Amino acid sequence: MKALLLSLLIVSATTSFAQTPTVPTAPASGTVAAPASNPTPIVTPAAPAVSDPFGKTPTDTTPTSFTAPGGPTMIQAPGTQPQPAATTSEAEPIARGNGKITGTLIDSTSNKPVEFATIALLNTATNKPIDGTTADAKGQFTIGKLAPGKYRLQYSFIGYKDKRSALITVDRGSAINVGSVKLSADVRTLNEVNVVGQAAMIEEKVDRLVYNADKDIAAKGGDAGDILRKVPMLSVDLDGNVSLRGSANVTVLINNKPSTIVASSVADALKQIPADMIKTVEVITSPSAKYDAEGSAGIINIVTKKTTLQGATLDVNGGGGNRGSNLGLNGNYRTGKMGFSLSGFGRAEYNVKGAFANDQTTRNYDAATNTYSASTRTIQTAQTQRQNLFGNYQLGWDYDIDKRTSLTASIRYGARNGINNQNNLLTQTTSPLSYFPTISDRNVKTTDLSGTVDANLTYTKTFKPQKEFSILALFSRNNRTNNFVSDILGGTDFQTITSRIKNDNLSYNQESTLQIDYQTPIKTNQLIEFGVKGIFRKANSDYQYYLASGDTGDFVQDNTRPANTLFYNQNIAASYLSYTMTTKNKYTIKAGARYEYTMIDARFSNESTGTATDIPNYGTLVPSINVSKSLKGGKIIKLAYNRRIQRPGIQFLNPNVNSANPTNISKGNPLLSPEFTDNLEFSTSANIKGLYLNGSLFARRTNGEITAVRDVIQQPVGDPTNQVFQQVIQTTYQNVGHQDAYGINLFGNGTLFRKLQLGGGLDLYHVSLTNNNANPVYSASNSGLVIAGRIMSSLSLSNGWGFQLFGGGRGKQVQLQGYQSAMYFYSLGMRKEFNDKKASLGLAVENIFNHPFVQNSELSSPILSQNSQTSFYNAGVRLTFSYKLGKMSFDAPQKRKKSIDNDDVKGDGGGDNQQQAAPAAAPAGGGTRTGGGRPR
Numbered sequence: 001m002k003a004l005l006l007s008l009l010i011v012s013a014t015t016s017f018a019q020t021p022t023v024p025t026a027p028a029s030g031t032v033a034a035p036a037s038n039p040t041p042i043v044t045p046a047a048p049a050v051s052d053p054f055g056k057t058p059t060d061t062t063p064t065s066f067t068a069p070g071g072p073t074m075i076q077a078p079g080t081q082p083q084p085a086a087t088t089s090e091a092e093p094i095a096r097g098n099g100k101i102t103g104t105l106i107d108s109t110s111n112k113p114v115e116f117a118t119i120a121l122l123n124t125a126t127n128k129p130i131d132g133t134t135a136d137a138k139g140q141f142t143i144g145k146l147a148p149g150k151y152r153l154q155y156s157f158i159g160y161k162d163k164r165s166a167l168i169t170v171d172r173g174s175a176i177n178v179g180s181v182k183l184s185a186d187v188r189t190l191n192e193v194n195v196v197g198q199a200a201m202i203e204e205k206v207d208r209l210v211y212n213a214d215k216d217i218a219a220k221g222g223d224a225g226d227i228l229r230k231v232p233m234l235s236v237d238l239d240g241n242v243s244l245r246g247s248a249n250v251t252v253l254i255n256n257k258p259s260t261i262v263a264s265s266v267a268d269a270l271k272q273i274p275a276d277m278i279k280t281v282e283v284i285t286s287p288s289a290k291y292d293a294e295g296s297a298g299i300i301n302i303v304t305k306k307t308t309l310q311g312a313t314l315d316v317n318g319g320g321g322n323r324g325s326n327l328g329l330n331g332n333y334r335t336g337k338m339g340f341s342l343s344g345f346g347r348a349e350y351n352v353k354g355a356f357a358n359d360q361t362t363r364n365y366d367a368a369t370n371t372y373s374a375s376t377r378t379i380q381t382a383q384t385q386r387q388n389l390f391g392n393y394q395l396g397w398d399y400d401i402d403k404r405t406s407l408t409a410s411i412r413y414g415a416r417n418g419i420n421n422q423n424n425l426l427t428q429t430t431s432p433l434s435y436f437p438t439i440s441d442r443n444v445k446t447t448d449l450s451g452t453v454d455a456n457l458t459y460t461k462t463f464k465p466q467k468e469f470s471i472l473a474l475f476s477r478n479n480r481t482n483n484f485v486s487d488i489l490g491g492t493d494f495q496t497i498t499s500r501i502k503n504d505n506l507s508y509n510q511e512s513t514l515q516i517d518y519q520t521p522i523k524t525n526q527l528i529e530f531g532v533k534g535i536f537r538k539a540n541s542d543y544q545y546y547l548a549s550g551d552t553g554d555f556v557q558d559n560t561r562p563a564n565t566l567f568y569n570q571n572i573a574a575s576y577l578s579y580t581m582t583t584k585n586k587y588t589i590k591a592g593a594r595y596e597y598t599m600i601d602a603r604f605s606n607e608s609t610g611t612a613t614d615i616p617n618y619g620t621l622v623p624s625i626n627v628s629k630s631l632k633g634g635k636i637i638k639l640a641y642n643r644r645i646q647r648p649g650i651q652f653l654n655p656n657v658n659s660a661n662p663t664n665i666s667k668g669n670p671l672l673s674p675e676f677t678d679n680l681e682f683s684t685s686a687n688i689k690g691l692y693l694n695g696s697l698f699a700r701r702t703n704g705e706i707t708a709v710r711d712v713i714q715q716p717v718g719d720p721t722n723q724v725f726q727q728v729i730q731t732t733y734q735n736v737g738h739q740d741a742y743g744i745n746l747f748g749n750g751t752l753f754r755k756l757q758l759g760g761g762l763d764l765y766h767v768s769l770t771n772n773n774a775n776p777v778y779s780a781s782n783s784g785l786v787i788a789g790r791i792m793s794s795l796s797l798s799n800g801w802g803f804q805l806f807g808g809g810r811g812k813q814v815q816l817q818g819y820q821s822a823m824y825f826y827s828l829g830m831r832k833e834f835n836d837k838k839a840s841l842g843l844a845v846e847n848i849f850n851h852p853f854v855q856n857s858e859l860s861s862p863i864l865s866q867n868s869q870t871s872f873y874n875a876g877v878r879l880t881f882s883y884k885l886g887k888m889s890f891d892a893p894q895k896r897k898k899s900i901d902n903d904d905v906k907g908d909g910g911g912d913n914q915q916q917a918a919p920a921a922a923p924a925g926g927g928t929r930t931g932g933g934r935p936r
Helices: 002-017 224-228 260-264 266-271
Strands: 096-107 118-123 129-134 140-146 149-156 168-170 175-183 202-204 209-212 234-236 242-244 250-254 278-284 298-304 309-321 324-335 338-362 376-402 405-430 438-464 467-490 496-522 526-549 564-582 587-604 618-630 636-648 664-666 675-688 691-717 724-752 756-770 781-796 801-810 813-815 818-820 823-834 839-846 853-861 864-872 876-890
Touching: 096 118, 096 149, 096 168, 118 140, 129 140, 140 149, 149 175, 168 175, 202 691, 224 234, 224 266, 224 278, 242 250, 242 266, 242 298, 250 266, 324 876, 338 724, 376 724, 756 813, 781 813, 781 818, 823 853
Parallel strands: 096 175, 250 298, 664 724
Antiparallel strands: 096 140, 118 129, 118 149, 149 168, 202 209, 209 278, 234 242, 278 298, 309 324, 309 876, 324 338, 338 376, 338 864, 376 405, 405 438, 438 467, 467 496, 496 526, 526 564, 564 587, 587 618, 618 636, 636 675, 675 691, 691 724, 724 756, 756 781, 781 801, 801 823, 813 818, 818 853, 823 839, 839 876, 853 864
């Protein structure tokens, strides 16, 4: 009760930290070190350590394989929670009493806690484990209910030498504290050790779910979207739009850092990250106050591969197939306290074909007479072809000033050149007064170019375990060119270009961040964290419209649609306070709050044509609380609540009128406000005889949701020299949405025979959407059940062969004004490793029976209805290779690296092209919908 009261006091007190820049961070994932060789016993009673009674371990007894205490078990990566070393159900029987042994495990080099290490209680006669536990996130452990007697403890964790304690005598009712036990890193060359078993494909940490992507065979040669499709609770549609538990309001971080390319387009960012470079994907559904308040549904953190190894290495990988090819280089050099990394990646997409058909009916509404006009019907068809070039280049540097102080820096450049062609976009319009349809035809070419620079610098000072100070700085800028040219076709055969229409839209999104963090322990079971952060954003959108006659005439500015520029500046000052407490009865309580104050300055270069923008500043208090309980047998239950905010990104704000498809136009709204979401989650997990199971219940309510609003307007269509006005659908965005969602997520995985991994999951949720529009003509609501799932198996053989099979999909998607039909994916991969795993060849096939895969969508309201059919030719085959050069040896584990998490902007989840030349309800048919992923 005291802990709960203190948690509530923190939530109410943190507002005093307002209007000062803040910073949340998450530790960077380190490289997995080799398993320990042979136990090197050291006495670790409550008093200072004494000499090892067993003497020095002989050097010639190094085992060639490693088996965790308690029998064969799954070897897990550092930072994840392994199984207890032994329980009474799987080891020798143990008499119970009221004694206990406690202690703390720390790294001998960095003096930081060793999280989730295994502690085995050994029978002194047989040296076999009779009980055990795991250390918590602070390295602390307790073994209770011990009968009087003599015992030894054995401490073990991957990357450290096993260590045994001296004899420990437990009397009736005694509480023995062995103090701080230092574990030494296991230093050796890679070819000296052979790890038996496999890391789990899916693991659960204290505050997140982790998918080990480096175990994915079939994804080689693909991009990050191919990986995310396999992660529990996530869904990635055919355009690359990502959603978490049915919500597209998710924040994507790369190595715990934001990037303006993510804020601009999540799908584009995913295509720039090669699957081969991804180590893990972390899903955080209930972020603490330390994280930015943005990302209504949660946070996805993509962790790329890195190394803390001494020496020089160079990895070369590539591949080619019927729809794309790739080539990547990744080099690392580390000597002493300094390390460098340099990577380059290029990927080409070609022969990406598609098609769409659209049938829509519109009518006007007269509010004065409360009557509707007669209907106009429009039918459209087109063939599409897309090609893209992606590049990703990064230089990293880190330096350990001393054993407690470090500097890290990196600079990254990402590029994307995309061309999307829609050939023979044929439009047939039948109006109430016409006997025959009006026919128009055009070819549309959309050019989407993007370049992103990310640079960051981090200083970290560790005073003692859990006591740390850090300063972090980040600069990110994305420049984008998003233009289209429409060739209007005429003549009897629709082959002659009679005129041309062009829209140029140049934009940039810039972000600078400074944050300061400090954390310190209180006693042995409590932790206080607080910090400040400042984010300074600049967004700019410059748009112009042009006309030209014939196929060779010069473009001149379209005076009916004047050019303009939006300048949008957003500054955020934030602070947070977080408190963590672990009780003796294995409760962990983490409570806190975050206050963010947002200042906005928005204006147009020409206010006479652009709407005056007077957007008020606002402050937001965001509380969070997480309570977990560890039960017997490795079971964990959790209960969490948090409040989140989602600010609109540039793709929702951009006022440029996109009329690549003249019957379905769209534009952003620079006057949008943020949306707010309350999340509640209950979850439990357990390991049953090697099978990991996890289940969670969740509920989510979003108010002021940024919602697509559709209207019917009169718009000139066809040859601009001989314009004809007709009814078209216009899409924009307003803060009128309300969404309720609740559901269940189930997933599990396990290993059979140490070689075969099986995993799968099921997501079932109910969603209710409404736009709260007072006008019944525009009012819309919808609700229904959505089901999604995935299943995967992976087989690793001792001769270097590996095989993987994956299948997944999502049922009918509920949207505000209609539905989208089901989608599914499947893939098969195989790999052969050579030369002591330094080289490999792989073959992957995906969706090979899709010729094509057809997806339908529909929407309706009192003034419009639309049915669209989109065809995806996404069957693919690719051959991949990789080769590693250089010699490496394990160094001591690196200090935990801080990072910046600007995870607050609701950005575009859309795919390759934002110039929408397809119907609004069928984004894949003509580029992708602006803003992506939102309910219709």
